[in-house]
Amino acid sequence: MAASFKPRIFSGIQPSGGLTLGNYLGALKRFVEKQEEGIETIYCLVDMHAITVWQDPEKLRQQTREAAAAFIAAGIDPKRSILFNQSQVSGHAELAWIFNCVARIGWMYRMTQFKDKTSGKNAENSSLGLLAYPSLMAADILLYHATMVPVGEDQKQHLELTRDIAAKFNHDYGTEFFPITEPVIEGAATRVMSLTDGTKKMSKSDPSDNSRINLTDDADTIAKKIRRAKTDPLPLPETVEGLKDRPDARNLVNIYAGLSGQPVAGVVAEFAGAQFGTFKPKLAELAVAKLAPITTEMNRLMKDPAEIDRILGDGADRADVIAAPILARTKEIVGMIGRG
Ligand code: AQP
Numbered sequence: 001m002a003a004s005f006k007p008r009i010f011s012g013i014q015p016s017g018g019l020t021l022g023n024y025l026g027a028l029k030r031f032v033e034k035q036e037e038g039i040e041t042i043y044c045l046v047d048m049h050a051i052t053v054w055q056d057p058e059k060l061r062q063q064t065r066e067a068a069a070a071f072i073a074a075g076i077d078p079k080r081s082i083l084f085n086q087s088q089v090s091g092h093a094e095l096a097w098i099f100n101c102v103a104r105i106g107w108m109y110r111m112t113q114f115k116d117k118t119s120g121k122n123a124e125n126s127s128l129g130l131l132a133y134p135s136l137m138a139a140d141i142l143l144y145h146a147t148m149v150p151v152g153e154d155q156k157q158h159l160e161l162t163r164d165i166a167a168k169f170n171h172d173y174g175t176e177f178f179p180i181t182e183p184v185i186e187g188a189a190t191r192v193m194s195l196t197d198g199t200k201k202m203s204k205s206d207p208s209d210n211s212r213i214n215l216t217d218d219a220d221t222i223a224k225k226i227r228r229a230k231t232d233p234l235p236l237p238e239t240v241e242g243l244k245d246r247p248d249a250r251n252l253v254n255i256y257a258g259l260s261g262q263p264v265a266g267v268v269a270e271f272a273g274a275q276f277g278t279f280k281p282k283l284a285e286l287a288v289a290k291l292a293p294i295t296t297e298m299n300r301l302m303k304d305p306a307e308i309d310r311i312l313g314d315g316a317d318r319a320d321v322i323a324a325p326i327l328a329r330t331k332e333i334v335g336m337i338g339r340g
Pocket of ligand 1: 012013014015016017022023150151154155189190191192201202204205206
């Protein structure tokens with residue numbers, strides 16, 4: 001009989017820059033929904049992933065606190081969910097090493113995110129950590145025996161690799177110790193695209209600030225970025241099908257759907273035949289209404305960094321209570337002698 005695991009959610013965000021509307025709709029908003037469903041939820045600011053590309057140390061600390069503030073401001077309750085930064089729980093690094101010895105190098109080279117991040121550059125000159133990133137991500141998830149991981153569409157391939165690593169570990173050691181985790185990719189905005197190029201993902205590390213909405217942007221900046229967002233000359237279509245070859249238009253409609261909680265078809269029906277001159281101000285109004293309270297609360301929380309650090313420390317202690325026995329058992333399965 002297959003082993004059964006307690007439903008448990010794990011997910012993370014890299015504090016590699018300020019969080020974007022993409023992180024909010026693809027991840028954060030859904031993290032809050034999962035917390036409200038009453039499932040055990042563990043959320044992590046993955047600072048060890050962030051340093052796979054160079055981070056200024058002072059900025060990394062600031063971005064980690066800012067990301068924690070964004071989680072809380074968006075509705076994560078640090079008493080109900082566990083919220084912490086990855087490097088405080090050493091089991092992530094330890095399990096990642098064991099998984100580095102289970103996973104195959106070829107699996108890593110096939111990851112599109114690795115290819116994207118090294119494209120046009122000398123891949124041989126990127127950090128070893130960037131190549132091994134999915135193995136650390138598998139450790140993040142499996143250290144807690146998480147059964148579900150809410151993510152945006154871009155993380156689907158990494159999640160498949162987590163499943164492959166769990167399956168290979170279980171097979172190699174003749175066990176069913178690790179669960180085969182399910183990705184949870186839901187909602188209208190699982191892939192928010194750049195405002196300046198609807199074929200590219202909105203990303204916190206994009207050199208162009210106009211390509212994204214940051215959770216720290218004020219109302220005027222949000223409205224300006226939406227006004228300048230790339231579109232085409234046609235009015236909005238009558239059907240969802242009509243958005244098919246219009247990436248920029250589709251992106252704005254998806255963002256509207258994600259923010260309003262309506263299905264894409266509902267948004268298309270509401271704005272059928274409208275010009276962008278009509279649609280964009282409505283979108284800007286909605287974005288400001290949804291994001292301004294989060295930004296205000298983030299700014300308030302950021303005034304007390306010591307309190308944020310306390311919350312992260314408390315989260316790390318609680319995460320460690322779950323992680324420690326799972327790591328100890330993994331080492332035992334592998335044949336390592338523990339302290340007894
Ligand atoms: N554009 C997006 N649309 C929907 N979901 C997104 N996510 C990120 N961008 C979008 C989701 O946010 C979670 C955290 O992602 P991450 O910060 O760990 O890494 P990422 O996917 O690489 O995000 P960025 O913004 O593109 O970061 P950089 O620029 O540092 O690489 C994930 O669930 C992701 O799916």
